[in-house]
Amino acid sequence: MADQYAQIREDNRPIEIPAIRWDEPPEGPVLVLLDQTRLPAEEVELVCTDASALVEAIRSLAVRGAPLLGIAGAYGVALAAARGFDVDGAAASLASARPTAVNLSYGVRRAQEAHLAVLRAGGGEEAAAAAALAAARALHTEDAEASGRMAVHGLALLDELLPGGSHRILTHCNTGALVSGGEGTAFAVALAAHRVGRLRRLWVDETRPLLQGARLTSYEAARAGMAYTLLTDNAAGSLFSAGEVDAVLIGADRIAADGSVANKVGSYPLAVLARYHHVPFIVVAPLTTVDPDTPNGASIEVEQRAGHEVTEITAPLVPVAGVEAGGGIPVAPLGTQAYNPAFDVTPPELVTAIVTEEGVVSPVTAEALAELCDRSRQV
Numbered sequence: 001m002a003d004q005y006a007q008i009r010e011d012n013r014p015i016e017i018p019a020i021r022w023d024e025p026p027e028g029p030v031l032v033l034l035d036q037t038r039l040p041a042e043e044v045e046l047v048c049t050d051a052s053a054l055v056e057a058i059r060s061l062a063v064r065g066a067p068l069l070g071i072a073g074a075y076g077v078a079l080a081a082a083r084g085f086d087v088d089g090a091a092a093s094l095a096s097a098r099p100t101a102v103n104l105s106y107g108v109r110r111a112q113e114a115h116l117a118v119l120r121a122g123g124g125e126e127a128a129a130a131a132a133l134a135a136a137r138a139l140h141t142e143d144a145e146a147s148g149r150m151a152v153h154g155l156a157l158l159d160e161l162l163p164g165g166s167h168r169i170l171t172h173c174n175t176g177a178l179v180s181g182g183e184g185t186a187f188a189v190a191l192a193a194h195r196v197g198r199l200r201r202l203w204v205d206e207t208r209p210l211l212q213g214a215r216l217t218s219y220e221a222a223r224a225g226m227a228y229t230l231l232t233d234n235a236a237g238s239l240f241s242a243g244e245v246d247a248v249l250i251g252a253d254r255i256a257a258d259g260s261v262a263n264k265v266g267s268y269p270l271a272v273l274a275r276y277h278h279v280p281f282i283v284v285a286p287l288t289t290v291d292p293d294t295p296n297g298a299s300i301e302v303e304q305r306a307g308h309e310v311t312e313i314t315a316p317l318v319p320v321a322g323v324e325a326g327g328g329i330p331v332a333p334l335g336t337q338a339y340n341p342a343f344d345v346t347p348p349e350l351v352t353a354i355v356t357e358e359g360v361v362s363p364v365t366a367e368a369l370a371e372l373c374d375r376s377r378q379v
């Protein structure tokens, strides 16, 4: 344990293993993931040879975060096609692996439609599989580009809202390169501020129960050389009341047509705190996260996860002191029931702005959001 901790502390290299990559070894195509359940202690690749392995990786959060789930879903369809499996069956199980991030079903559908279009046009299986892969690659590239554009828009917005400042930004969950084809969403904005010398501090919520903030955002911030401080989720109120937060930057898993934002559980309390303390609450997400078919926050399906994630300390997820990986250390009496929603929903009136690759929506209204989506479709 001590050795492992020392390794975490001293290891400040840039992240070398991409969050996701397609590979074609002689044995056949595979999807290679950086296993996020093992971070920050170990950078281990997880090789998926079929869609069911990818579904398991999605459910266990080895691959996670809305934009990356979309990319993974698209590659998953391409994998099924390339290996000659039932593409529609694979698409159905991938799309339903987790319900909240709309990017997942979007990515799956995009690759599935590309595959189907070739078959309908009389093309063979090989050409259809190539089309599915091309769709996945296109989504991967587009997400990287969107990430760069969100960083530009987000930094400009910060400068507008907090002129001349050196910002203290609070973030929740994990929204960097680990969830994206590029440098992420909210984290990409903080990184842009860091690069131009305008990030005084990144406050990192630990993000109970699976500690995406402690394990993953700290990992990314350390490697980027950012000034960051980790706090327990319930310490955020003290930070606000001490006047230590200039802005909150978070990502999103689904944005409903009315501008309601589903994101990692704990985001909504931050929005309430931010409003009370007159601090901007900014959501950064690509347009693939906006779902015009979900009318409002109440219509967003929030994933409920297993109670043991709360009744046991589940991280670090690598073996420690005789505990098996994923085994967890019980912290509540046997049989304790747990409430464990993976996400919560913040109503649009608490959101100062939504930053997308096509620009900023502020104030957040259904009309302004629809207009931005329409504009991007016309481009």
Ligand code: MRU
Binding pocket: 061, 064, 065, 066, 067, 101, 172, 173, 174, 175, 176, 179, 184, 185, 186, 212, 250, 251, 252, 253, 263, 264, 265, 342
């Ligand atoms: O359960 P997770 O780890 O997949 O949740 C991820 C989040 O809530 C992120 O904040 C969200 O996907 C935005 S990532 C750009």
